[in-house]
Amino acid sequence: MFENAGWLVVWPVLIPILGAALAAAAWGSERAQSTIGVAGLGAQLVASIALFTHVWNHGVVAMSMGGWQAPFGIALAADTLGAGLTLVGSFVGLIVALHGIGTTDTAHRRAGFFPLLLALMAGVAGAFLTSDIFNLYVWFEVTLISSFGLIVLGGRREQIDGAVKYAFLNLIATTLLLIAIGLLYGLTGTLNMADLSEKVASLPRDSTLETVALLFLVSLGMKAALFPLYFWLPAAYHTPLPTVSAIFAALLTKVGVYALIRVFALVFPENGDMARDAMIWVAVATMVLGALGALAEQDIRRFVSFTVVSGVGVMVGGLAIGTEKAFLGTVFYFVHSIMISAALFIAAGMIAQAGKATRIEELAGLYKRAPFLAVAFLIVGLSLAGVPPLAGFWPKVYLVQAGLDAGSAVLVAGILLSGFLTLVAVGRAFSLIFWRAGEDETPIPDAGALAKGSLGGFAVMTLVIGLYAAPVVEMSSRSAGELLSPDAYIKTVLGKTALGSPSAARAEDVPTAALSGLKEETR
Amino acid sequence: MEAAFSIVVGALFAVSVYLLLSGSLIRLLLGIFVLGNATHLLIFVAGRLMRNAPPLIPDGLKVADTVIANPLPQALILTAIVISFSLFSFLLVLAYRAYQSLDTVNTDEMRDAEPMPVPTILRGSDV
Numbered sequence: 001m002f003e004n005a006g007w008l009v010v011w012p013v014l015i016p017i018l019g020a021a022l023a024a025a026a027w028g029s030e031r032a033q034s035t036i037g038v039a040g041l042g043a044q045l046v047a048s049i050a051l052f053t054h055v056w057n058h059g060v061v062a063m064s065m066g067g068w069q070a071p072f073g074i075a076l077a078a079d080t081l082g083a084g085l086t087l088v089g090s091f092v093g094l095i096v097a098l099h100g101i102g103t104t105d106t107a108h109r110r111a112g113f114f115p116l117l118l119a120l121m122a123g124v125a126g127a128f129l130t131s132d133i134f135n136l137y138v139w140f141e142v143t144l145i146s147s148f149g150l151i152v153l154g155g156r157r158e159q160i161d162g163a164v165k166y167a168f169l170n171l172i173a174t175t176l177l178l179i180a181i182g183l184l185y186g187l188t189g190t191l192n193m194a195d196l197s198e199k200v201a202s203l204p205r206d207s208t209l210e211t212v213a214l215l216f217l218v219s220l221g222m223k224a225a226l227f228p229l230y231f232w233l234p235a236a237y238h239t240p241l242p243t244v245s246a247i248f249a250a251l252l253t254k255v256g257v258y259a260l261i262r263v264f265a266l267v268f269p270e271n272g273d274m275a276r277d278a279m280i281w282v283a284v285a286t287m288v289l290g291a292l293g294a295l296a297e298q299d300i301r302r303f304v305s306f307t308v309v310s311g312v313g314v315m316v317g318g319l320a321i322g323t324e325k326a327f328l329g330t331v332f333y334f335v336h337s338i339m340i341s342a343a344l345f346i347a348a349g350m351i352a353q354a355g356k357a358t359r360i361e362e363l364a365g366l367y368k369r370a371p372f373l374a375v376a377f378l379i380v381g382l383s384l385a386g387v388p389p390l391a392g393f394w395p396k397v398y399l400v401q402a403g404l405d406a407g408s409a410v411l412v413a414g415i416l417l418s419g420f421l422t423l424v425a426v427g428r429a430f431s432l433i434f435w436r437a438g439e440d441e442t443p444i445p446d447a448g449a450l451a452k453g454s455l456g457g458f459a460v461m462t463l464v465i466g467l468y469a470a471p472v473v474e475m476s477s478r479s480a481g482e483l484l485s486p487d488a489y490i491k492t493v494l495g496k497t498a499l500g501s502p503s504a505a506r507a508e509d510v511p512t513a514a515l516s517g518l519k520e521e522t523r
Numbered sequence: 524m525e526a527a528f529s530i531v532v533g534a535l536f537a538v539s540v541y542l543l544l545s546g547s548l549i550r551l552l553l554g555i556f557v558l559g560n561a562t563h564l565l566i567f568v569a570g571r572l573m574r575n576a577p578p579l580i581p582d583g584l585k586v587a588d589t590v591i592a593n594p595l596p597q598a599l600i601l602t603a604i605v606i607s608f609s610l611f612s613f614l615l616v617l618a619y620r621a622y623q624s625l626d627t628v629n630t631d632e633m634r635d636a637e638p639m640p641v642p643t644i645l646r647g648s649d650v
Contacts, residue, residue, distance in 0.1 A: 134599060134602075138602065138606070141606045141610065144610065145609065145610060145613065148610075148613050148617070152617070152620075155620075155624075157624050157625060157635045158635040158636040159636075160617070160620055160621050160624050160625060160635075161621070161625060161633045161634070161635040161636040161637075162636040163617060163621075164548070164617060164618070164621050164630075164633060165633075165636070167613070167614055167617055168551055168555065168614070171555060171610055171614065172543070172555070172558065175555075175558050175559060175562055175607075178562050178566070178603060179562050179565060182562065182565050182566035182569045182599070183565070183569055185566070185569055185570065185595075185596075185599075186568075186569025186570065186571075234637075235636055235637050236636065238636070239636050
């Protein structure tokens with residue numbers, strides 16, 4: 001059962017599901033749950049490394065669930081983008097779990113922090129690796145229900161308030177996604193994204209298809225926090241525990257962006273003109289308004305929320321241009337943004353703990369009292385703004401180049417303006433929180449090795465990627481190539497090369513006319 | 524048949540949008556519920572309505588020999604019903620808890636996470 005390379009795609013999803021079940025079975029034993037949590041996410045990281053290495057050396061891997069060949073069965077598939085993001089995601093998941101051990105208290109762990117975190121990571125990996133669009137919706141719901149549990153951990157008043165807005169708006173977004181999927185199925189009779197790619201290309205370019213593409217943009221844009229649908233994010237992301245905010249910012253909006261990339265690069269590469277035209281303006285508005293929001297914000301954790309929104313705009317801007325260089329920049333920014341968003345929320349949590357306040361005007365003089373935090377926040381913040389030699393600089397270089405090549409002045413202006421505004425916002429936060437002289441000069445009790453280590457780890461990572469960007473550039477460049485010519489992905493998923501289990505029902509055994517929509521459910 | 528169903532689906536969407544635009548948490552809950560059901564019916568109609576034989580393949584055959592109803596939309600809807608049921612029950616509990624701890628079901632009064640900003644001016648001497 002292990003000699004088949006297809007199994008590599010399954011493990012990064014299966015391990016956290018099993019871990020979540022085991023951790024839930026160990027309810028009441030915090031120690032066992034913490035061990036299972038860290039071990040499970042560690043194992044997921046190992047599985048993701050194995051998957052990525054294989055995809056890097058041998059190309060796309062696919063596996064049909066239950067032996068039912070795609071497009072009739074559900075297939076999991078990994079190309080460089082999916083495998084790479086699963087790798088970065090599970091790395092961040094592990095660090096956040098370690099941070100969680102250092103910062104959550106007994107009550108949080110009793111309420112199921114680790115089982116929920118594992119379920120969330122399973123959902124994220126599933127969304128990155130599925131090639132079935134209805135299955136993508138199911139993974140969205142898996143991340144959603146576990147994030148509902150995580151956001152209310154602790155149960156403070158403002159958390160309940162934030163959770164109400166988060167839960168209602170995200171549920172509406174996934175329902176809109178389901179509507180889009182249902183209509184797309186009505187048009188094409190298939191749900192497999194590789195199959196959809198071929199079927200949608202042969203459909204007439206009419207208003208029905210445009211509407212479906214726009215519905216995908218609206219629903220996924222709501223999940224990704226795009227203008228004008230991002231208001232739920234700064235209303236909710238600052239309320240939960242810092243660890244939970246970190247994993248949400250790192251992965252949940254990113255899953256929405258990833259789905260946008262998949263849907264518009266694979267399913268609607270030629271169609272969906274209205275959605276594509278709207279996308280560039282929406283992206284520029286998101287990046288600029290996010291940065292302006294960060295500049296105006298008084299609460300340090302809401303400040304970070306707005307920077308997350310701004311980053312989403314940058315990624316979608318690259319998708320809207322859609323050239324090879326633009327995709328390269330988008331994928332690189334994706335990797336950078338996953339790490340930087342987690343790091344910023346961890347830093348904001350440490351600032352709030354150290355200064356015993358979250359309003360920037362009430363915080364002062366932390367440089368003297370917490371020098372490590374000050375340096376780490378500065379590195380992470382400058383990387384966010386895109387200052388060389390940190391990791392945030394390179395993707396913006398590629399995106400600006402792509403914008404110039406494509407003659408898109410609005411994207412170039414948007415990226416430069418949002419970068420400038422972010423730099424001012426980070427500078428303002430840093431000078432007010434750290435440099436401004438404070439009355440209290442007593443040293444702050446140490447935040448703990450796990451909290452400091454996770455923030456320091458991200459700061460070092462962003463510096464290292466900035467100084468030695470070649471591996472990430474190569475990975476992004478290969479992802480960009482695969483997004484623009486997805487033939488290998490389509491062939492592998494549809495089983496035109498020999499993968500999957502030998503007993504798989506071969507697609508050519510069945511007359512397609514009678515089977516336009518017949519598809520085995522293995523859920 | 525499909526036209527009639529489409530009108531029903533459209534009416535349900537209209538009802539749910541009307542409810543979702545309300546400021547009361549209870550109406551929002553009902554709106555989400557109607558939205559979910561409208562979506563399930565939409566998938567059902569999108570999969571084409573047919574009064575054919577049930578989707579059963581006779582023994583010994585790999586494919587049905589007559590035209591059969593499309594079973595996939597029903598499988599999709601079943602999955603979606605289970606998911607929306609569980610999420611809806613979470614929302615019910617959350618709304619009740621919000622009522623208990625925030626003492627209101629009016630969304631305009633729920634400002635704990637986003638308190639109305641109090642304008643403050645930082646003078647140069649503070650910095």
